[in-house]
Each structure stands twice: as C-alpha cells, then as structure tokens.
Amino acid sequence: MPEYKYSTLAVHAGQHPDPQTGAVNVPVYLSSTFELTGIGTDRGWDYSRAGNPTRDRLESALAALEGGLSGHAFTTGMAAIAALVSMLRAGDHVLCSRDVYAGTVRLFDQIVSGYGIGIEYVDTSDLAAVERAMRPNTKLVHIETPSNPLMVLTDIAGVCRIAHAHGAEVSVDNTFLSPALQSPLALGADIVMHSTTKYLNGHSDGLGGALIGSKPEHKERFLLIQKAAGAVMSPFECFLVLRGIKTLPLRIRQHEENGRAVAEFLSTHPKVSKLAYPGLKCHPQYDLACKQQRGFGSMMSFELKSREEAARFLKTIKIFLNAESLGGVESLASHSATTTHGSVSEEVRTAMGINEGRIRLSIGIEDKEDLIADLQQALAAV
Numbered sequence: 001m002p003e004y005k006y007s008t009l010a011v012h013a014g015q016h017p018d019p020q021t022g023a024v025n026v027p028v029y030l031s032s033t034f035e036l037t038g039i040g041t042d043r044g045w046d047y048s049r050a051g052n053p054t055r056d057r058l059e060s061a062l063a064a065l066e067g068g069l070s071g072h073a074f075t076t077g078m079a080a081i082a083a084l085v086s087m088l089r090a091g092d093h094v095l096c097s098r099d100v101y102a103g104t105v106r107l108f109d110q111i112v113s114g115y116g117i118g119i120e121y122v123d124t125s126d127l128a129a130v131e132r133a134m135r136p137n138t139k140l141v142h143i144e145t146p147s148n149p150l151m152v153l154t155d156i157a158g159v160c161r162i163a164h165a166h167g168a169e170v171s172v173d174n175t176f177l178s179p180a181l182q183s184p185l186a187l188g189a190d191i192v193m194h195s196t197t198k199y200l201n202g203h204s205d206g207l208g209g210a211l212i213g214s215k216p217e218h219k220e221r222f223l224l225i226q227k228a229a230g231a232v233m234s235p236f237e238c239f240l241v242l243r244g245i246k247t248l249p250l251r252i253r254q255h256e257e258n259g260r261a262v263a264e265f266l267s268t269h270p271k272v273s274k275l276a277y278p279g280l281k282c283h284p285q286y287d288l289a290c291k292q293q294r295g296f297g298s299m300m301s302f303e304l305k306s307r308e309e310a311a312r313f314l315k316t317i318k319i320f321l322n323a324e325s326l327g328g329v330e331s332l333a334s335h336s337a338t339t340t341h342g343s344v345s346e347e348v349r350t351a352m353g354i355n356e357g358r359i360r361l362s363i364g365i366e367d368k369e370d371l372i373a374d375l376q377q378a379l380a381a382v
C-alpha cells in the first residue's frame with residue numbers, strides 16, 4: 001500500500017473489496033480445500049492449512065500495521081510463540097525478559113527447554129545485564145515491553161544494538177500496546193509477536209496469535225511452520241480480527257484516555273500502593289515510554305495490602321469484571337498471583353515483585369467517570 005497514515009491503514013490494509021463480488025468486507029472462506037486447475041496448478045490456494053484467502057488478507061494487514069515483510073496468523077498467542085522458537089535448534093540459547101507473561105515461561109521451561117534449547121531469564125530493562133548474559137550461542141532475545149503485570153519497560157533499540165552486535169535476533173511481544181502505540185520493527189527489532197486475542201481483536205470474542213517478520217527467511221520459516229505444524233488461525237477468527245483492526249485506532253484512543261484518568265485517580269488513593277503505569281511522570285521509565293511508545297496504553301497494576309483485600313475488591317467491583325485477559329472493550333480486573341502468574345511458584349513471584357495483593361486492570365472504553373466511581377466504591381469496601 002502507498003504511505004498511508006495509521007488510521008487509513010487500519011481500515012484499508014488487506015481489506016480491499018472482494019475482486020469477484022465487490023463485497024466491501026473480506027469474505028470468510030470456509031473451505032478446507034480448493035479446486036485445482038490441473039495437476040500441480042491452482043488459483044493461489046490448495047489447502048487451508050497452507051493458505052486461506054481470508055487468512056492471507058489478515059496476514060497482509062498485520063504486516064502493514066507493523067511495517068513488516070510478512071504476517072503469519074496462528075490459533076493463539078502461545079501458538080505464535082511456539083512457532084517463533086521453532087526457528088531454533090538444540091544447543092541454541094535464548095534470552096527472555098524476566099518479567100514476562102507466565103504462559104511464555106511455562107512454554108519455555110516445560111516444553112522448549114526439553115528440546116535442548118537453553119532458556120535464560122534476564123532483567124531486560126537493564127541493558128548491562130543483557131550484555132552480560134549474551135553468549136556465543138545466543139540466537140534470540142525475546143522481550144515483552146511493557147511487561148505483565150508490573151509494566152516494566154525494555155529499551156527496544158538498546159537491546160537490538162546489543163543482540164545484533166552478538167549476531168542474535170530480537171523478538172518483541174507487542175501485545176500490551178498493539179501496533180497503534182508501539183512499532184518494534186522501526187526500533188530495530190527483527191520479529192514482532194502478538195496475542196491478537198487482546199487489542200487487535202478487541203472484543204474478547206476470539207483467540208489468536210501472530211508473528212510479523214522483517215526478513216525473507218522469517219517468511220519462509222513461518223510459512224513452513226504454519227504448513228508443517230498447522231496451528232493456523234481459522235478463517236472466521238481471521239475475519240473477527242480484520243473487523244477488530246478497523247476500529248483499533250479509535251478504540252485505542254478511548255482506552256488511552258480512560259487509562260490515564262484511572263491511573264491519575266489511583267495514584268492519589270490512600271489504599272493503593274506501587275501503582276505501575278508508564279504514563280505517570282513518577283514511573284521510573286516515563287522518559288523511555290515517551291521515547292519509544294506513541295502513548296501509554298490502558299494496562300496497569302497496583303497493590304492492596306493482602307490477598308483478602310484483593311478478594312474483597314474483586315467481589316465488590318461492578319463494571320470491571322473479575323476476569324483474565326486484556327485489551328477488550330470491557331474493563332477487567334484480575335488477581336495476578338492466581339491468574340496470569342498462577343503457574344509461577346510463590347517464591348519466584350515474590351522475587352519478581354508480584355505479591356498476593358496485586359491487582360491488574362485492563363481499562364476498557366466505557367465512560368471514565370463511571371469506571372472511577374466503580375473503583376472508588378470497591379476500594380471503599382476494602
């Protein structure tokens with residue numbers, strides 16, 4: 001596509017009218033197989049695991065939004081990460097942000113390490129620690145920024161400089177900000193990963209994941225893993241994400257406005273401590289957030305005094321739903337120690353700084369005054 005601005009790309013990239021019928025929405029091609037035109041010849045598709053017209057449209061939209069060479073859609077975010085590490089071989093070494101989605105840790109520690117791939121967690125917000133942890137066999141540095149749930153930022157350009165000097169690639173989980181607010185490839189990263197389940201879909205009605213590569217070898221490898229392992233996004237889920245992407249810039253604007261208002265409110269509340277939101281000037285990485293992000297998003301977390309206080313808060317909150325996940329139009333609140341980090345031992349959780357009173361909020365697009373009033377009444381009950 002020509003050099004269109006972001007909101008135009010969101011509506012039009014990969015979403016041109018159907019050439020056959022003129023339908024303005026991408027048709028959902030619910031077909032596992034495609035009629036061939038002869039022996040070994042086809043109209044572009046032969047079997048949906050290898051390629052599907054609806055998925056092709058989503059994949060080109062994702063590549064355009066992230067400024068990448070190719071997009072690849074998977075059944076879930078975790079399937080996308082599994083496809084990412086399929087680029088590695090036994091004996092390779094991966095550095096991963098320490099403060100990362102616990103599902104990523106589960107996949108790395110319980111599955112990937114069994115293939116003879118070394119996984120090491122490092123505080124990637126500390127560039128000196130990243131430099132020290134690089135090894136001759138480090139092939140990939142996988143970072144999540146901002147991180148979950150402590151909203152710790154990693155300097156993407158800084159990590160890329162270090163990794164590239166050592167011959168390693170950098171992949172960035174861009175789920176928390178979406179391509180609307182952060183462009184890792186433009187900062188030097190090699191691969192972007194998304195759980196499309198979150199902001200890209202935006203309506204909490206589908207699971208999905210994506211990888212966006214910047215090099216021909218990524219395209220080749222990710223097409224192969226899609227065809228060989230088969231964890232591809234279904235045509236209907238692709239349609240839902242395509243539909244969600246059209247309103248991504250609009251939704252993000254409201255998420256962002258509400259996020260800032262809620263964070264301001266919580267920052268002065270006497271029962272709230274250790275509020276983590278990069279849009280507050282008191283966040284230790286506020287300057288980095290301003291440098292590498294185009295906004296602060298709508299994810300944040302804070303501490304109450306105990307698990308009992310957290311339970312009371314979650315029981316009393318009304319508009320916010322006590323549910324895992326994030327990035328949908330509805331506001332969610334969740335108890336980090338038993339949800340996203342439930343599979344992490346208490347010792348490791350405490351070392352990470354996630355205590356029993358930590359609550360994570362995903363701020364939706366409702367009216368911000370209603371959201372603040374809801375938080376006020378739930379905190380009053382604590």
Ligand SMILES: Cc1ncc(COP(=O)(O)O)c(C=O)c1O
Nearest residue numbers: 076077078101173175195197208
């Ligand atoms: C930052 C992040 N990455 C990856 C995932 C995994 O995505 P999915 O649930 O679509 O497999 C999640 C899920 O919560 C997440 O928050």
